[in-house]
Amino acid sequence: MLSGRMKRGLSWLSDHASAEPTHPKGVLEMDMAENWLVRPDVLPIMKDAVELNLKQQDLSYSQELGGPPGLLQVSASFFNHFFSPQVAILPEHLVTSTGCASILETLIFSICDTGDGLLLETPMWDGFAVTSTLRNNVRICPVRYTRRPTNAAEFIQHYSEAMKNATCPIRGLIVCNPHNPLGQIYPTVWLEALLQFCETHDIHFISDEIYALSNFGATRCSQDVSNPDVVIGLETKFTSVLAIDLKRLEVDPARVHIAYSTSKDFGSSGFRLGYLITQSNPGLRRALAVLNRFKVSNISSIAVAALFSNLQTLETVLNSSKSRLRIAAETLENFLSFHQIAFYSPVAGCFMWARFGGELATKETDAELLEKFAAAGVAVAAGSKFNSGEPGWFRLTFALPWKVLIEGLRRIEIAMEAKRHWIPEKSQL
Known part of the structure; x- marks a missing residue:
């Protein structure tokens, strides 16, 4: 027998399950948001760390609340170096867990009651709905646009309308920046306006920054503003919410939280290591530490601590990754432009939002x-998974080894029954 809440959860999951076909054997997965281009640089560091540092005691339970002290120490240095916080991050500001989804689920559990709601812009990663609804029974209240905002005032107006139309109490909002699935970045003034919106309404601000260090900047294609098939973002440089002066904005930092994980920037989704950063809410930090007490693997902690312990090496790894991501993105943009397919030109992340359906x-x-696509042996993520308001849109991962990327695009041409065949430039990856 299942509990009533589990039955409700399974019923919800069944109603919201993806209608995509099962992947046939040998399918080339371009629907997974994973960065394969950084893995050749990251893997040796992690393998050496485990081989050199794994001790018998690491086979025992981890007893520390929030994460191993050594990991929290080097992680604080990592965030201080790469995220340029206004207030230096200390180990006691951090909580570790098994990835961003776990962090978000326990955070939502801690700040929301059953039946509450969270505002979230669409299109959006489908995992947000799962982490909020499946166990927590907290609703995602979509913020939709009839046309893309061009300034902060228009942007905030959409949030105001969504909050006014909500049929449940709103406890906070989630911002995915850099954005999944658009691959674009919010202008800092928009984030500041949204922070003040939260302050006005006494709600929490949750910033999912899982793609923060995959910000590779403007592509060559984005320079052609005359192409109507290309949607170009308003910002090319990522700014963490940690770097925003909350005191100047008169925003209570106790309601501002950042989620991060090694999954995307370091191509390590299988390591299941995520972070919550909350700098002025020790009660919330303790609540999440208790909820996540036994969840982080010691092996993952050892590997990531080694990765974060040498910031100079990490700079080199990330710069190389960004360069490869830009080249791969430009390759895909060239393919889409050749076939006159509309797309959002990304400046971050490992995927592109493209209107294959027209x-x-x-x-x-x-x-x-x-x-x-499935019959041609390639998997692409449908826009319906991201609560897209318009049919025709799909998310396509480009952070793949060169031969795999090109083969995937060939299979897409077959699926599209293309009359013309695109010829790629010579590999630079």
Whole structure:
């Protein structure tokens, strides 16, 4: 027998389950948000760390609340170096857990009651709904646009309308910056306006910055502002919420929280190591530390501590990753432009939001196109997974080894029954 809450959770999951076809054997996965381009540099560091530092005592339970002290210490230095915080991050500001999803789930559990809601802009990563609803029974209240905002005032107006129309108490909002699935970055003035919006309404601000260090900047294609098929963002440089002066904005830092993980920037989603940063809310920090007490693997802690302990080496690794990501993104943009497919030009992340289905797409034609992709041996993420308001959109991962990326694009051409065949430039990856 299942509990009532589990039955409700399974019913919700069934109603919201993806309608995508099962991947046939040998499918090339371009629907997974993973950075394969950084792995050749990261893997040797992690392997050496485990081989040199794993001790018998590491096979025992981890007893520390929030994470091993050594890991928290080097992680604080990591965040201070790369995120430029206004207030220096200390180990006691951090909580570790098994990835960003786990952090978000326990954070939502800690700040929301059953039936509460969180504002979140669409399109959005489908995992946000799972982490809020499945166990916590907290609703995601979508913030939708009829047209893209061009300034902070328009941007905030959409949040005000979403909050006014909500049918449940709003306890906070989540911002995914850099954005998944758009691959674009919020202007700092927009974030400041949103922080003040939260202060006005006495709600929490949650910043998911899992792609923070995969900010590779503007691509060559984004320079052509005359191309109507390319949506160019308003910002190319990432600014963490940690770097914003909350005191100047008169925003209570106790309601500002940052989620991060090694999954994306370091291509290590299998290590399951995420962080919550909350600098002025010790009660919340302790609550999450208790909830996540036994969840972080000692092996993951050893590997990541070694990775974060040499910031100069890490600078080199990240710079190399950003360069490879930009080249891969430009390769995909070249492919999409050749086939006259509209897309959002990304400046961060490992994927692109592209309208393979065209402007006349419907839910039915999107489903048919997914079947064609599957038959051609390539998996692409449908826009319906991201609560997209418009049919035709798909998310496509480009952070793949060169031969894999090119083969995936060839299979997409087959699925599209393309009359012309794109010829890639020589590999620079």
